[in-house]
Amino acid sequence: MVGVMQTEDVAAGGRRERKKRETRLALAAAALRLAVEKGPDNVTVEEISEAADVSVRTFFNYFPHKEHAILGRDPEDLERSLTRLREAPPEQSPLTMLRVLVNQALADFGDNAGDAKQRFELIGRSPALLAQFVLLSAEDERALSAALAERMGEPPTSLKPALLVGTVTTAVRVAAEKQKLAGEHEVPDLTALVDQAFALLADGLDPAYDKDVLSRDQEGQS
Amino acid sequence: MVGVMQTEDVAAGGRRERKKRETRLALAAAALRLAVEKGPDNVTVEEISEAADVSVRTFFNYFPHKEHAILGRDPEDLERSLTRLREAPPEQSPLTMLRVLVNQALADFGDNAGDAKQRFELIGRSPALLAQFVLLSAEDERALSAALAERMGEPPTSLKPALLVGTVTTAVRVAAEKQKLAGEHEVPDLTALVDQAFALLADGLDPAYDKDVLSRDQEGQS
DNA sequence: AAATAGTTTGCAGTGACTGCAAGTTCGCGC
C-alpha cells in the first residue's frame, strides 16, 4: 500500500510530508544532474540514491524506474493543462483552444528553463527515456481527450476529440523534430512551425483526397 | 562484426543461412507462444531459449531485448509499404495514397491471422511491449516520411510529409483504440472508423480554427 | 585436410527491480 495514502493538498502540514517531498525532489534532481553529466544510460540507481543520500531501496519506494526519476514529471503540468482546457472561452473552436493550450505549455516549458530543456535533450539521446516518456504522454493524451470530449459535448467514445488531441500532439512532435533536425543554421522558430502545422490540420491536409478510392481499388493486394 | 556480413537475398544458399533463419523464427515463435500463454510479463528469456533449444546467450545474439523477440517484427513489412508508396499511381494525392497503403497494411494484417493479432493483443497488455513497439514504429515513420517527401517532390526537411505520415499513424491508432474500447457490442468496423478519421484529416479538423488567436491572446500565462 | 570465418555457448559480472522483515521516525491521544 505504499504511496496510496490520501495526501490532501500540495502543501500538507506535517514534517513527514515535507521530508517526503524533499526526498522525491532530491532524487529527481540528482537523477537529472547525473544523467546530464554522465549520459542518460551511464547512470546507476546507486549513484542517484547516493547523491540524494538515501538507500537504493528507498529510491524504488519513490520511483518505479530509473527513467521516472530522470523525467521527474510533475503531475501538476497535466492538471494545469486540463484546467486551462476546461476554463477556456467557450466560443473558441476546439483547435483554436488547443493552439492556445500548446502555446501556454510551450511558454511554461521555456520558463523553468533548465530542467525541462535538459530533459528534452536527454529524451532525444536515450531510447529508454523516450520509451517511458511516450508511455507517460499516452496517459496524458487520454485525459486530455476525455476532457475535450466533454467540452465538445461529445460522448467519450467519439472519434473526433481523440483525433484532435492525437494529431495536435503529433503536430507538436513533428515540429519539434524538424526544428532539431534543422540544427543550428536557419533556426525556423518552433512557434512558426507549430503555426504552420496547425494551419494544415485546420484547413485539411489534402484537399484532393479521394474518399472513394477504396471502392475502386480492390485489387491492390501483394 | 556480428551480423554485418552482406547476406545478398532472402533465400540465400548455405545451410548456415537457413539454420540462422530457422533459429530466429523458432525464437520468435516460442517467445510469442509463451507470452500469450503465461502473460507477456511472466516470460523469461531462459524459457524462450529453452523452448527454441538454444542457450540464453544465443538468444541475445538474435534479439537485443526480450520484447523484440515477442514483437518479432518482419523488416519486410516496412519494405513492402515503402515499395507500395513509391509505386503508387502518381496521380493519387498523398492522403489518398496513404489511405490505400493503410488499407493494404490492414489487409496483410488480417491475412497472417494468428500472429499479428496476438501480438497486437499483447501490446495492449504490457507497457514494456508497447514501449518497444512505439520505438520501432517511430523508425518506420521516419522512413515513410522520407519516402513520401521524395514522392511529393519536397525537401526532406519539409513539414508536410512528416505531418501527413504522423497524423495518419495517429488516425489509425486512435481508430484502433476506439474500436477496442467499444468492446464487443456494436463493433464499428475498423475500416469505417479509419475512413471517418481520414475524411476529417482531409477536410480539416476544424473549419472554425482561428489562426490569429495568438496575436490577440498574449496574456494567458500561468 | 587444413585454414578460415561465422556461430554457439558458458562464465563471470553488472545492474535493475522486488518482497520481506527488522529497525526507525512521526503523529497523536493520553
Add this chain to the structure above:
DNA sequence: GCGCGAACTTGCAGTCACTGCAAACTATTT
C-alpha cells in the same frame, strides 16, 4: 512526556535482463 500504531527507511536475499570475453564448434573455402 509516554506509548502506540502507522508511515517510512533500510538491508538482505533473490530473480532476471543483458554484456563482454574466450573457448569450442561448425560450415565454407581452398
